[in-house]
Amino acid sequence: MTVENAARVRAKKATTVKYSVPAFEHGLDLLELLLASPVSLSQTAIANQTGRPISSVFRLLNCLEQRRYVQRDVDTGNYGPTMRLYQLAQACPAHQRFRDLAMAPMQDLARKVGESCHLSIREGNQLRVVYNQPSPHMHSLNVSENATYSLVRTTAGKLLLAHLPSDRRERLLESLPEFREYSSREQETLRADLEELGLKKITAVPSQVTPGVLDVDLLLENAWLGDHAVLAVPCIQKYSKSEQKTNLLPTIEAAAEHIVAALKEA
Known part of the structure; x- marks a missing residue:
């Protein structure tokens, strides 16, 4: 508005x-x-x-x-x-309600894929993890709730940037110290990547932050107080391209549908 x-x-x-x-x-x-x-x-x-x-x-x-x-x-x-x-927002009922509604689908997702999963939002000029669901298995990757990360150096951050209106995205990029540190060529490459990413709702790419990890990120449109959120599953790279397509990605997409449906019914 x-x-x-x-x-x-x-x-x-x-x-x-x-x-x-x-x-x-x-x-x-x-x-x-x-x-x-x-x-x-x-x-x-x-x-x-x-x-x-x-x-x-x-x-x-x-x-x-x-x-x-x-x-x-x-x-x-x-x-x-x-x-x-x-x-203050962390303590408000809306934040707790968001976690409560997402918990059951994310617990089910963690059990089915054997990996942790977490929800992230854009908070100002950074990415914030608002909920993490650990894997039921001992060996898995986890991120801390309330941890913050760069928007331009994480897959989830880029996905959120990519789905902003182009004028808002450009203003936000220009305000980021990390972006200003890039060379002109690196800035143009990032802009092109964001334009391409804006055509997708789900992406599975090697992590830029943690070597050997596959970042699977799915956009949840208008899920957080009128803004987008991202459902992320950091996976140890053990899935073949075929397994990603036939098993991993459909399972994550189904969990996202359950979260969105729960939010709409709330």
């Missing part, structure tokens, strides 16, 4: 609300804007996009910075959300 659309929705609701708290509503507008933005924003940009006077924006930012909900970049002076906001 764009800022303009959000403003219209709030205006419509305001006609039926007997009491309002303008200062609190303005603070929520600001937080929603910062959370939705792929890059940090200046006071002027925030004022322009929220329609608030810059003096009001300054006071709100100062309050939120003192409470550690936003932070100011010392180099640019721009503002972005802190992990304190995400810690």
Whole structure:
């Protein structure tokens, strides 16, 4: 939802609300804007996009910075959300509900393929693991819940980037320090890879992070608070191409369908 659309929705609701708290509503507008933005924003940009006077924006930012909900970049002076906001989200029922709904299909998937599996989301400019289901077997790969990884150096991160609208993806790429460190040729190669990956919902490729591991990642569309998530299964490379096609990938796809169906019914 764009800022303009959000403003219209709030205006419509305001006609039926007997009491309002303008200062609190303005603070929520600001937080929603910062959370939705792929890059940090200046006071002027925030004022322009929220329609608030810059003096009001300054006071709100100062309050939120003192409470550690936003932070100011010392180099640019721009503002972005802190992990304190995400810690609040970890405790909210929506996050726990997401885990609860995904748990049974992921436990079944781990049992059937003999590998761990995990769910990841894009959180700002990084990839975050929000749930990991260990394998029932002793020898398997696991990732820690709440661990964060690079968007451009992980298969799951690339899959999420690839399915962003092209303009949002480009703005996000330009904001990533890892991307800016790439040469021009490497940047163009990544852009081409993302365009190709945007045509796929599932991919199975050797891991760039862990040698000898096959990364299988499947996009779950609009699964996490209106955004995409990724169901990932890191496998020790023991599956032939034929076994991947006839057994591994269909099993993962079936688990993803069960997760999506559970989310729709919730």
